[in-house]
Amino acid sequence: MKTKGKKYIRAVQPYLFVAPFLFFFVLFALVPLVMGIAISFTKWDYASPMEWCGLDNYKLLFGALGSGKVAKDFWSGILHTLLFVVVETPLLILIPLGVALLITKCRKIKKFSMGFFYFPTILSITTVCILFNFLLDTNSGIINHYLHTEIPWITQMPYAWISIFLLSTWWGVGGNMILYIAGIANVPQELLEAATLDGANALQRFFYITLPCIKRTMLYTFIMTTIGNFNMLGQSQVLTAGGPDYMTSTAMMVIYDTAFGGKNNFGRACAMSIVFAAIMFVFTFVGYRLQIADDKEASV
Amino acid sequence: MSKFKERIARYFKNNSKKSIAITAVCYILLFVCALAVVIPSLWAVATSLKYETDVLDVNVTLIPRRVTLENYTSILANRNVPILRWFWNSIKIAVVYVVLYLFITSLAAFAFSRLRFKGREFLFWLGMSSMMIPGVINMIPNYIIIDKLGLVDNMFSMIFPGLGGVFGVFMLRQFMRGVPLAYDEAAKIDGANSFQIYFHIVLPLCVPVLVTLAIFSFQGNWNDYVWPLIVTNSAETRTLTAGLATFSGSYAHQYGKQMAGAVLSALPILLVFLAGQKYFIKGISIGGIKG
Numbered sequence: 001m002k003t004k005g006k007k008y009i010r011a012v013q014p015y016l017f018v019a020p021f022l023f024f025f026v027l028f029a030l031v032p033l034v035m036g037i038a039i040s041f042t043k044w045d046y047a048s049p050m051e052w053c054g055l056d057n058y059k060l061l062f063g064a065l066g067s068g069k070v071a072k073d074f075w076s077g078i079l080h081t082l083l084f085v086v087v088e089t090p091l092l093i094l095i096p097l098g099v100a101l102l103i104t105k106c107r108k109i110k111k112f113s114m115g116f117f118y119f120p121t122i123l124s125i126t127t128v129c130i131l132f133n134f135l136l137d138t139n140s141g142i143i144n145h146y147l148h149t150e151i152p153w154i155t156q157m158p159y160a161w162i163s164i165f166l167l168s169t170w171w172g173v174g175g176n177m178i179l180y181i182a183g184i185a186n187v188p189q190e191l192l193e194a195a196t197l198d199g200a201n202a203l204q205r206f207f208y209i210t211l212p213c214i215k216r217t218m219l220y221t222f223i224m225t226t227i228g229n230f231n232m233l234g235q236s237q238v239l240t241a242g243g244p245d246y247m248t249s250t251a252m253m254v255i256y257d258t259a260f261g262g263k264n265n266f267g268r269a270c271a272m273s274i275v276f277a278a279i280m281f282v283f284t285f286v287g288y289r290l291q292i293a294d295d296k297e298a299s300v
Numbered sequence: 301m302s303k304f305k306e307r308i309a310r311y312f313k314n315n316s317k318k319s320i321a322i323t324a325v326c327y328i329l330l331f332v333c334a335l336a337v338v339i340p341s342l343w344a345v346a347t348s349l350k351y352e353t354d355v356l357d358v359n360v361t362l363i364p365r366r367v368t369l370e371n372y373t374s375i376l377a378n379r380n381v382p383i384l385r386w387f388w389n390s391i392k393i394a395v396v397y398v399v400l401y402l403f404i405t406s407l408a409a410f411a412f413s414r415l416r417f418k419g420r421e422f423l424f425w426l427g428m429s430s431m432m433i434p435g436v437i438n439m440i441p442n443y444i445i446i447d448k449l450g451l452v453d454n455m456f457s458m459i460f461p462g463l464g465g466v467f468g469v470f471m472l473r474q475f476m477r478g479v480p481l482a483y484d485e486a487a488k489i490d491g492a493n494s495f496q497i498y499f500h501i502v503l504p505l506c507v508p509v510l511v512t513l514a515i516f517s518f519q520g521n522w523n524d525y526v527w528p529l530i531v532t533n534s535a536e537t538r539t540l541t542a543g544l545a546t547f548s549g550s551y552a553h554q555y556g557k558q559m560a561g562a563v564l565s566a567l568p569i570l571l572v573f574l575a576g577q578k579y580f581i582k583g584i585s586i587g588g589i590k591g
């Protein structure tokens with residue numbers, strides 16, 4: 001009898017270990033996924049009963065009705081998000097790499113600089129937006145003060161986007177920089193020395209040794225930065241409030257406004273989320289594939 | 301002093317002119333980059349100590365002509381922007397979240413990496429593939445679930461949804477696979493049960509990666525902007541990141557007060573960062589290599 005009980009415990013035990021995680025995973029990741037898809041086929045303002053409406057929400061975004069205001073706002077949000085991803089991702093890959101190389105070279109102050117350049121990243125996005133709201137002010141802002149200009153940084157195109165890039169870069173460099181420094185520190189010293197003996201110059205050493213060695217780190221930062229940039233919302237909502245004239249609205253902002261901005265259009269917002277997620281998936285999938293291929297190569 | 305001179309002399313002797321020049325250029329470039337971080341921060345602190353009329357002065361200078369703490373006192377007294385309260389909320393929520401997340405994910409990772417059970421591969425595969433699906437789809441349904449559970453305006457609305465995150469399980473499982481199974485066998489012979497093996501043997505060995513995960517999840521939770529805005533109605537229950545969203549609006553063009561708010565919101569997390577900087581940077585570095 002006793003051994004039977006023990007056997008039973010051994011069979012159940014693993015599930016007890018997984019249960020707490022599984023509970024939250026199912027409740028807040030799997031169930032919402034199914035719900036999201038289901039709600040996207042309904043007309044629902046959350047207060048009144050749900051109304052099945054088939055593909056209407058999608059038709060509103062794509063089909064014959066796709067020329068309306070809703071579709072226009074949504075697709076311009078998507079376009080702005082893509083613009084942000086395409087411009088900001090390379091900035092947040094290349095600038096941190098440059099700073100990381102400089103810090104590695106300046107060995108004497110390496111530890112201090114790592115903490116120092118990481119500082120903006122620990123601030124919350126809203127704090128950074130408040131700071132830049134002041135720096136970029138047309139009349140009393142510091143940037144115009146130093147440049148002796150009167151540029152309306154936040155309220156006019158294309159300056160509004162330049163401001164967002166500036167802020168996002170200032171805020172985001174630190175995180176990737178730390179990862180690159182760690183990656184560069186892991187490059188085998190013997191390889192670099194051997195290359196120097198063979199007469200390779202600094203540029204050659206960088207492109208043929210350092211860069212291939214930190215490929216994995218770069219792939220990781222690429223995926224993470226791309227996902228982060230797709231989800232950009234704070235900058236557009238707090239710094240520019242989507243303006244001027246909705247020129248800095250992002251996909252997240254349109255979805256948020258549709259669902260929670262007083263319109264409570266849950267069905268439509270869910271359909272938008274799914275279309276946006278599909279677009280995002282195409283971009284990140286390439287990254288994941290590269291990473292998986294890299295993992296296989298590394299484990300062989 | 302003479303020792304210092306000696307060192308410099310030795311340095312110049314041991315290195316070629318070219319390499320000295322390159323190093324010097326690197327230091328100068330790094331210094332210029334540092335200015336980009338320092339100057340905005342200095343202006344923020346200086347402006348927060350100025351009278352509003354001095355901030356708007358055409359001939360504005362970095363160093364305040366007259367120093368005042370009025371901006372700080374007026375913000376701390378304003379009940380509509382309870383910054384200290386928001387800060388406390390943020391800390392409370394992030395700490396509870398991190399502790400629960402580490403416990404839950406390490407339990408799961410232990411099972412996925414060392415225990416045999418039916419459905420293990422399927423469950424793990426399910427989790428991994430869900431990681432690739434953008435989280436935006438879950439935003440609205442999660443709000444509905446939180447609302448149905450009666451958790452709107454409750455701190456747990458900002459803790460529970462994140463506990464389903466797969467990333468931690470994946471990271472810890474990778475690390476635990478590196479811990480030799482022989483340890484488990486030895487402990488089992490000594491009469492330890494699985495939970496004891498998990499708690500006394502595997503978990504202590506995972507401390508470096510747990511620190512990394514703690515930092516990542518803390519930062520993620522702390523910086524979450526949109527979710528707290530969705531699940532809170534009253535200013536009282538907001539986190540710092542979400543609460544400050546409307547801050548500039550309530551002090552339009554009063555930059556002294558805006559900067560005082562920015563400094564107040566940055567100071568506590570800066571102190572936390574400085575205190576744990578060593579673990580912080582080490583932890584992030586591990587994350588990048590293992591992740």
